[in-house]
Amino acid sequence: MAKHRIHTYDSTLRDGEQSEGIVLSLEDKLRIVERLDGFGIDYIEGGYPASNPKDIAFFREVQRLPLKHARIAAFGSTCKKGVAAKNDAGLADLLTSGAPVVTIVGKTWDQQVIHALQATLNENLRMIADSVSYLKSQGVRVVFDAEHFFDGFKANADYALECLKAAYLSGADSIDLCETNGGALPFEVEEMVRQAASVVPRAALGIHCHNDSGCAVANTLAAVRAGATTVQGTVNGFGERVGNADILTVIADLELKMGYVCVGPDRLRQLTGVAQFVAETCNRAVPSHHPYTGASAFAHKGGLHASAIARFPQAYEHADPSTVGNMTRMLVSELAGKASLVAKAKTLGIDLSVDDAPVQKILDEIKRREQEGYSYEVADGSLAILIRSLLGGFTPHFKLESFRVIVDDREDTGAWAKDAMSEATIKIHVGKRRFVATGEGAGPVGALDNALRLAITEFYPDVKGIELVDFKVRILDENVGTGAITRVVITSRDKQGSWGTVGVSENIIEASWNALVDALDYGLMRMGK
Ligand SMILES: [Zn+2]
Incomplete structure (x- = not known):
């Protein structure tokens, strides 16, 4: 039996950008459109085409993108009270945008019509019908966003359904029920969507949920069960207040658990990549505990857990991580034995078997280093280098002769840390050649990083694609004062993803250097250099 198709409608560029702290440039928006198009999203909402020059430019520029699949939607509202649709300035802007899809929001809650709009209930029905039929006469696909449908239905079910009917009978292609305040619960949504499906055919029914009671994804799935065939949402659930339904989680649930097709199994593997991109x-990180796409979504800690996972993944994983482009991670500091090390090594692309002689040697070395203060839990890069070194299969990309760091705080103006500058000089061997390079930075680690990159870029131009994104310092034994052990963890990333590396020393600069060297060594190793 052919699987039923559910259509996807992304609102990241409109509702998602309402998220506190998210600002997208025109370029950002266009890149997101390309990525979502490649992922197989059906409709991408671009914003209000008349609200600001950036959005006007977006609708002009997006028409030049060679999109393969997605159709762009312009967002606005029904015509104004007392104004014929054909004379309404807002609707004219939507049509001028050139978008093939126009989404208009309209009221369905009687109290909103009377108090907020200060219109009669009949005038609101006229605004919906007139706007939809006028837009249809202009040749665009029309989506009617039924604002406050669920609150409206609770207050006056007959009127809320009248509004849907007005939109449908005037020719709206999709009628998307909006859970605007985000307060409804799944069993309520399911029942109300079922009622809506009695006046609008399922093929024309969609759902748009907010997450204020923590149920946006659950409400969206409940709506699909009750008959909705278009799901709206935003990537990672970005949106105002606590956000929207995460369209990626919805897609994974629909495909993997409910037997529907949204993007299909091949493109579903891009899920984690799309979330990160x-x-x-948006200058955010995917929360590590995020369903399907978070770094911890398939991470396992307990030793017993880890070895069971290796034998029978279904015991602790609700889905196969490879179906969504994520992977199982073994948190190695809790490694209890050979089986879990072997499983961990596999996730790093290293094939070991429990019977291999070096496995015990590697475990002993990890234990010894953990006593010294190393922790490999978030340092996959350093762990991969350690295992490969002990297997004899790793040659460092460069060898240090010496480095020196000067921290120079010239004129003490009392503005702490503002005027301090660091300078690092390193002497290094790459192959048979010796390089001496000096780098500057606001801090000593930045200066070292700059010097090291200067020294090796000629040999390894790819280091330009490796970026240090986070730097964490822990003092492990506070009692010993300056003699305490310092652990530095660096997070780096390239186009494919991110990795952690660790360095430990009594000297913070040396600990940083060790983590930095691993970061670049592992980055180059990943690229196959
Ligand atoms: Zn919304």
């Missing part, structure tokens, strides 16, 4: 474009 959009998050980084």
Whole structure:
């Protein structure tokens, strides 16, 4: 039996950008459109085409993108009270945008019509019908966003359904029920969508949920069960207040658990990549505990857990991580035995078997280092280098002869840390050649990083694609004062993803250097250099 198709409608560029702290440039928006198009999203809402020059430019520029699949939607509202649709300035802007899809929001809650709009209930029905039929006469696909449908239905079910009917009978292609305040619960949504499906055919029914009671994804799935065939949402659930339904989680649930097709199994593997791409474009991180796409979504800690996972993944994983482009991670500091090390090594692309002689040697070395203060839990890069070194399969990309760091706080103006500058000089061997390089930075680690990159870029131009994104310092034994052990963890990333590396020393600069060297060594190793 052919699987039923559910259509996807992304609102990241409109509702998502309402998120506190998210600002997207025109370029950002266009890159997100390309990525979502490649992922197989059906409709991408671009914003209000008349609200500001950036959105006007977006609708002009997006028409030049060679999109393969997605159709762009312009967002606005029904015509104004007392104004014929054909004379309404807002509707004219929507049509001028050139978008093939126009989404208009309209009221369905009687009290909103009377108090907020100060219109009669009949005038609101006229505004919906007139706007939809006028837009249809202009040749665009029309989506009617039924604002406050669920609150409206609770207050006056007959009127809320009248509004849907008005939109449908005037020719709206999709009628998307909006859970605007985000307060409804799944069993309520399911029942109300079922009622809506009695006046609008399922093929024309969609759902748009907010997450204020923590149920946006659950409400969206409940709506699909009750008959909705278009799901709206935003990538990572970005949106105002606590956000929207995460369209990626919805897609994974629909495909993997409910037997529907949204993007299909091949493109579903891009899920984690899309989450990271959009998050980084928004200057955010995907929360590590995020369903399906978070770094911890398939991470396992307990030793017993880890060895059971290796034998029978279904015991602790609700889905196969590879179906969504994520992977199982073993948190190695809790490694209890050979089986879990072997499983961990596999996730790093290293094939070991429990019977291999070096496995015990590697475990002993990890234990010894953990006593010294190393922790490999978030340092996959350093762990991969350690295992490969002990297997004899790793040659460092460069060898240090010496480094020196000067921290120079010239004129003490009392503005702490503002005027201090660091300078690092390193002497290094790459192959048979010796390089001496000096780098500057606001801090000593930045200066070292700059010097090291200067020294090796000629040999390894790819280091330009490796970026240090986070730097964490822990003092492990506070009692010993300056003699305490310092652990430095660096997070780096390239286009494919991120990795952690660790360095430990009594000297913070040396600990940082060790983590930095691992970061670049592992980055180059990943690239196959
Ligand atoms: Zn919304």
